[in-house]
Amino acid sequence: MLRITAALAALLVLTSPAAPAQALATEVSITGRTADRYPEGIAWDPARRAFLVGSIATGRISVVGRDGVPHPFGVAPGVSTFGLHVDAPRNRVLVTYADIGAGERSSEATSYQESGVAVYDLRNGRLLRRIDLNTPRLNPASGKHGANDLAIDAVGNAYVSDPAGDAIYKIDRGGRASVLVRDARLRSDSIGVNGIVWDSAGFLLAVRYDTGVLLRITPAGRMSEVAVGKRLVGGDGLAMTRNHRLIAVTNKLGAPGVEEVTVLSSVDGFRSARVRSAEAWPVAAPTTAAVAPDGTYVLSGEIDVLLAGGSSDRFTIRRLV
Numbered sequence: 064m065l066r067i068t069a070a071l072a073a074l075l076v077l078t079s080p081a082a083p084a085q086a087l088a089t090e091v092s093i094t095g096r097t098a099d100r101y102p103e104g105i106a107w108d109p110a111r112r113a114f115l116v117g118s119i120a121t122g123r124i125s126v127v128g129r130d131g132v133p134h135p136f137g138v139a140p141g142v143s144t145f146g147l148h149v150d151a152p153r154n155r156v157l158v159t160y161a162d163i164g165a166g167e168r169s170s171e172a173t174s175y176q177e178s179g180v181a182v183y184d185l186r187n188g189r190l191l192r193r194i195d196l197n198t199p200r201l202n203p204a205s206g207k208h209g210a211n212d213l214a215i216d217a218v219g220n221a222y223v224s225d226p227a228g229d230a231i232y233k234i235d236r237g238g239r240a241s242v243l244v245r246d247a248r249l250r251s252d253s254i255g256v257n258g259i260v261w262d263s264a265g266f267l268l269a270v271r272y273d274t275g276v277l278l279r280i281t282p283a284g285r286m287s288e289v290a291v292g293k294r295l296v297g298g299d300g301l302a303m304t305r306n307h308r309l310i311a312v313t314n315k316l317g318a319p320g321v322e323e324v325t326v327l328s329s330v331d332g333f334r335s336a337r338v339r340s341a342e343a344w345p346v347a348a349p350t351t352a353a354v355a356p357d358g359t360y361v362l363s364g365e366i367d368v369l370l371a372g373g374s375s376d377r378f379t380i381r382r383l384v
């Protein structure tokens with residue numbers, strides 16, 4: 064478990080967004096256990112000064128402080144939860160939910176059919192609405208679907224990736240969903256477009272898990288490939304740092320990727336990108352990252368154990384150094 068002084072632990076108040084400001088600890092790794100097993104997504108909550116994580120097993124969301132102890136946040140919106148995003152200016156938490164056949168409540172009716180976004184009140188964890196992204200209007204051809212990651216722009220629009228489908232969806236602040244992009248370049252026989260992030264310059268970046276192609280997408284839905292010196296095969300989560308570095312987390316859970324965290328930068332608005340560093344990740348099965356005030360933290364929820372048929376309640380949140 065995390066080594067932390069009793070005095071510092073006493074300062075952490077997970078249940079109240081009004082906790083007083085404090086200096087962050089200098090630890091680089093948080094290890095914990097949770098009954099809501101296999102967290103895949105993570106977000107930094109600046110109000111609680113803690114992390115939010117989801118759960119493939121139960122779909123519930125937890126608040127995790129620097130002591131590694133999870134505390135409940137809201138109700139489960141679906142079978143499993145994946146991407147999370149704290150929209151602090153609008154007092155919201157947005158979470159994707161889906162069923163990839165690995166949750167406790169998975170069923171034939173929901174497997175690769177349940178797909179949507181849940182919106183919570185950041186202050187109290189109350190579920191405000193669920194937005195279904197697998198409707199005949201959005202997906203007239205039916206098929207497999209499952210929302211995975213999401214990004215939010217400056218005015219509160221959300222953009223959602225669906226690795227099982229061939230689309231990226233847009234949800235406006237009123238909860239109205241539409242198809243931003245439906246394109247053959249997103250189609251995959253396995254896991255397609257996955258991690259997605261908003262660039263403050265006014266566009267989206269997304270990565271295809273199976274091929275490692277990095278994509279640049281405008282708010283109008285125009286899509287182009289970013290010229291990068293390497294393929295980000297197994298590209299799962301993306302995050303953008305405050306100094307405008309793109310963090311790409313890759314793994315080998317469902318593709319012949321490398322367990323690695325790559326840092327990229329660009330001088331032309333991510334029409335091309337340069338690899339600044341690539342760090343072999345010391346914790347197995349990293350999935351995605353969250354940017355906190357003291358750095359970028361990467362989540363490993365032991366999903367490799369789940370896929371191998373085993374069982375684990377452990378997770379690790381480790382800082383990129």
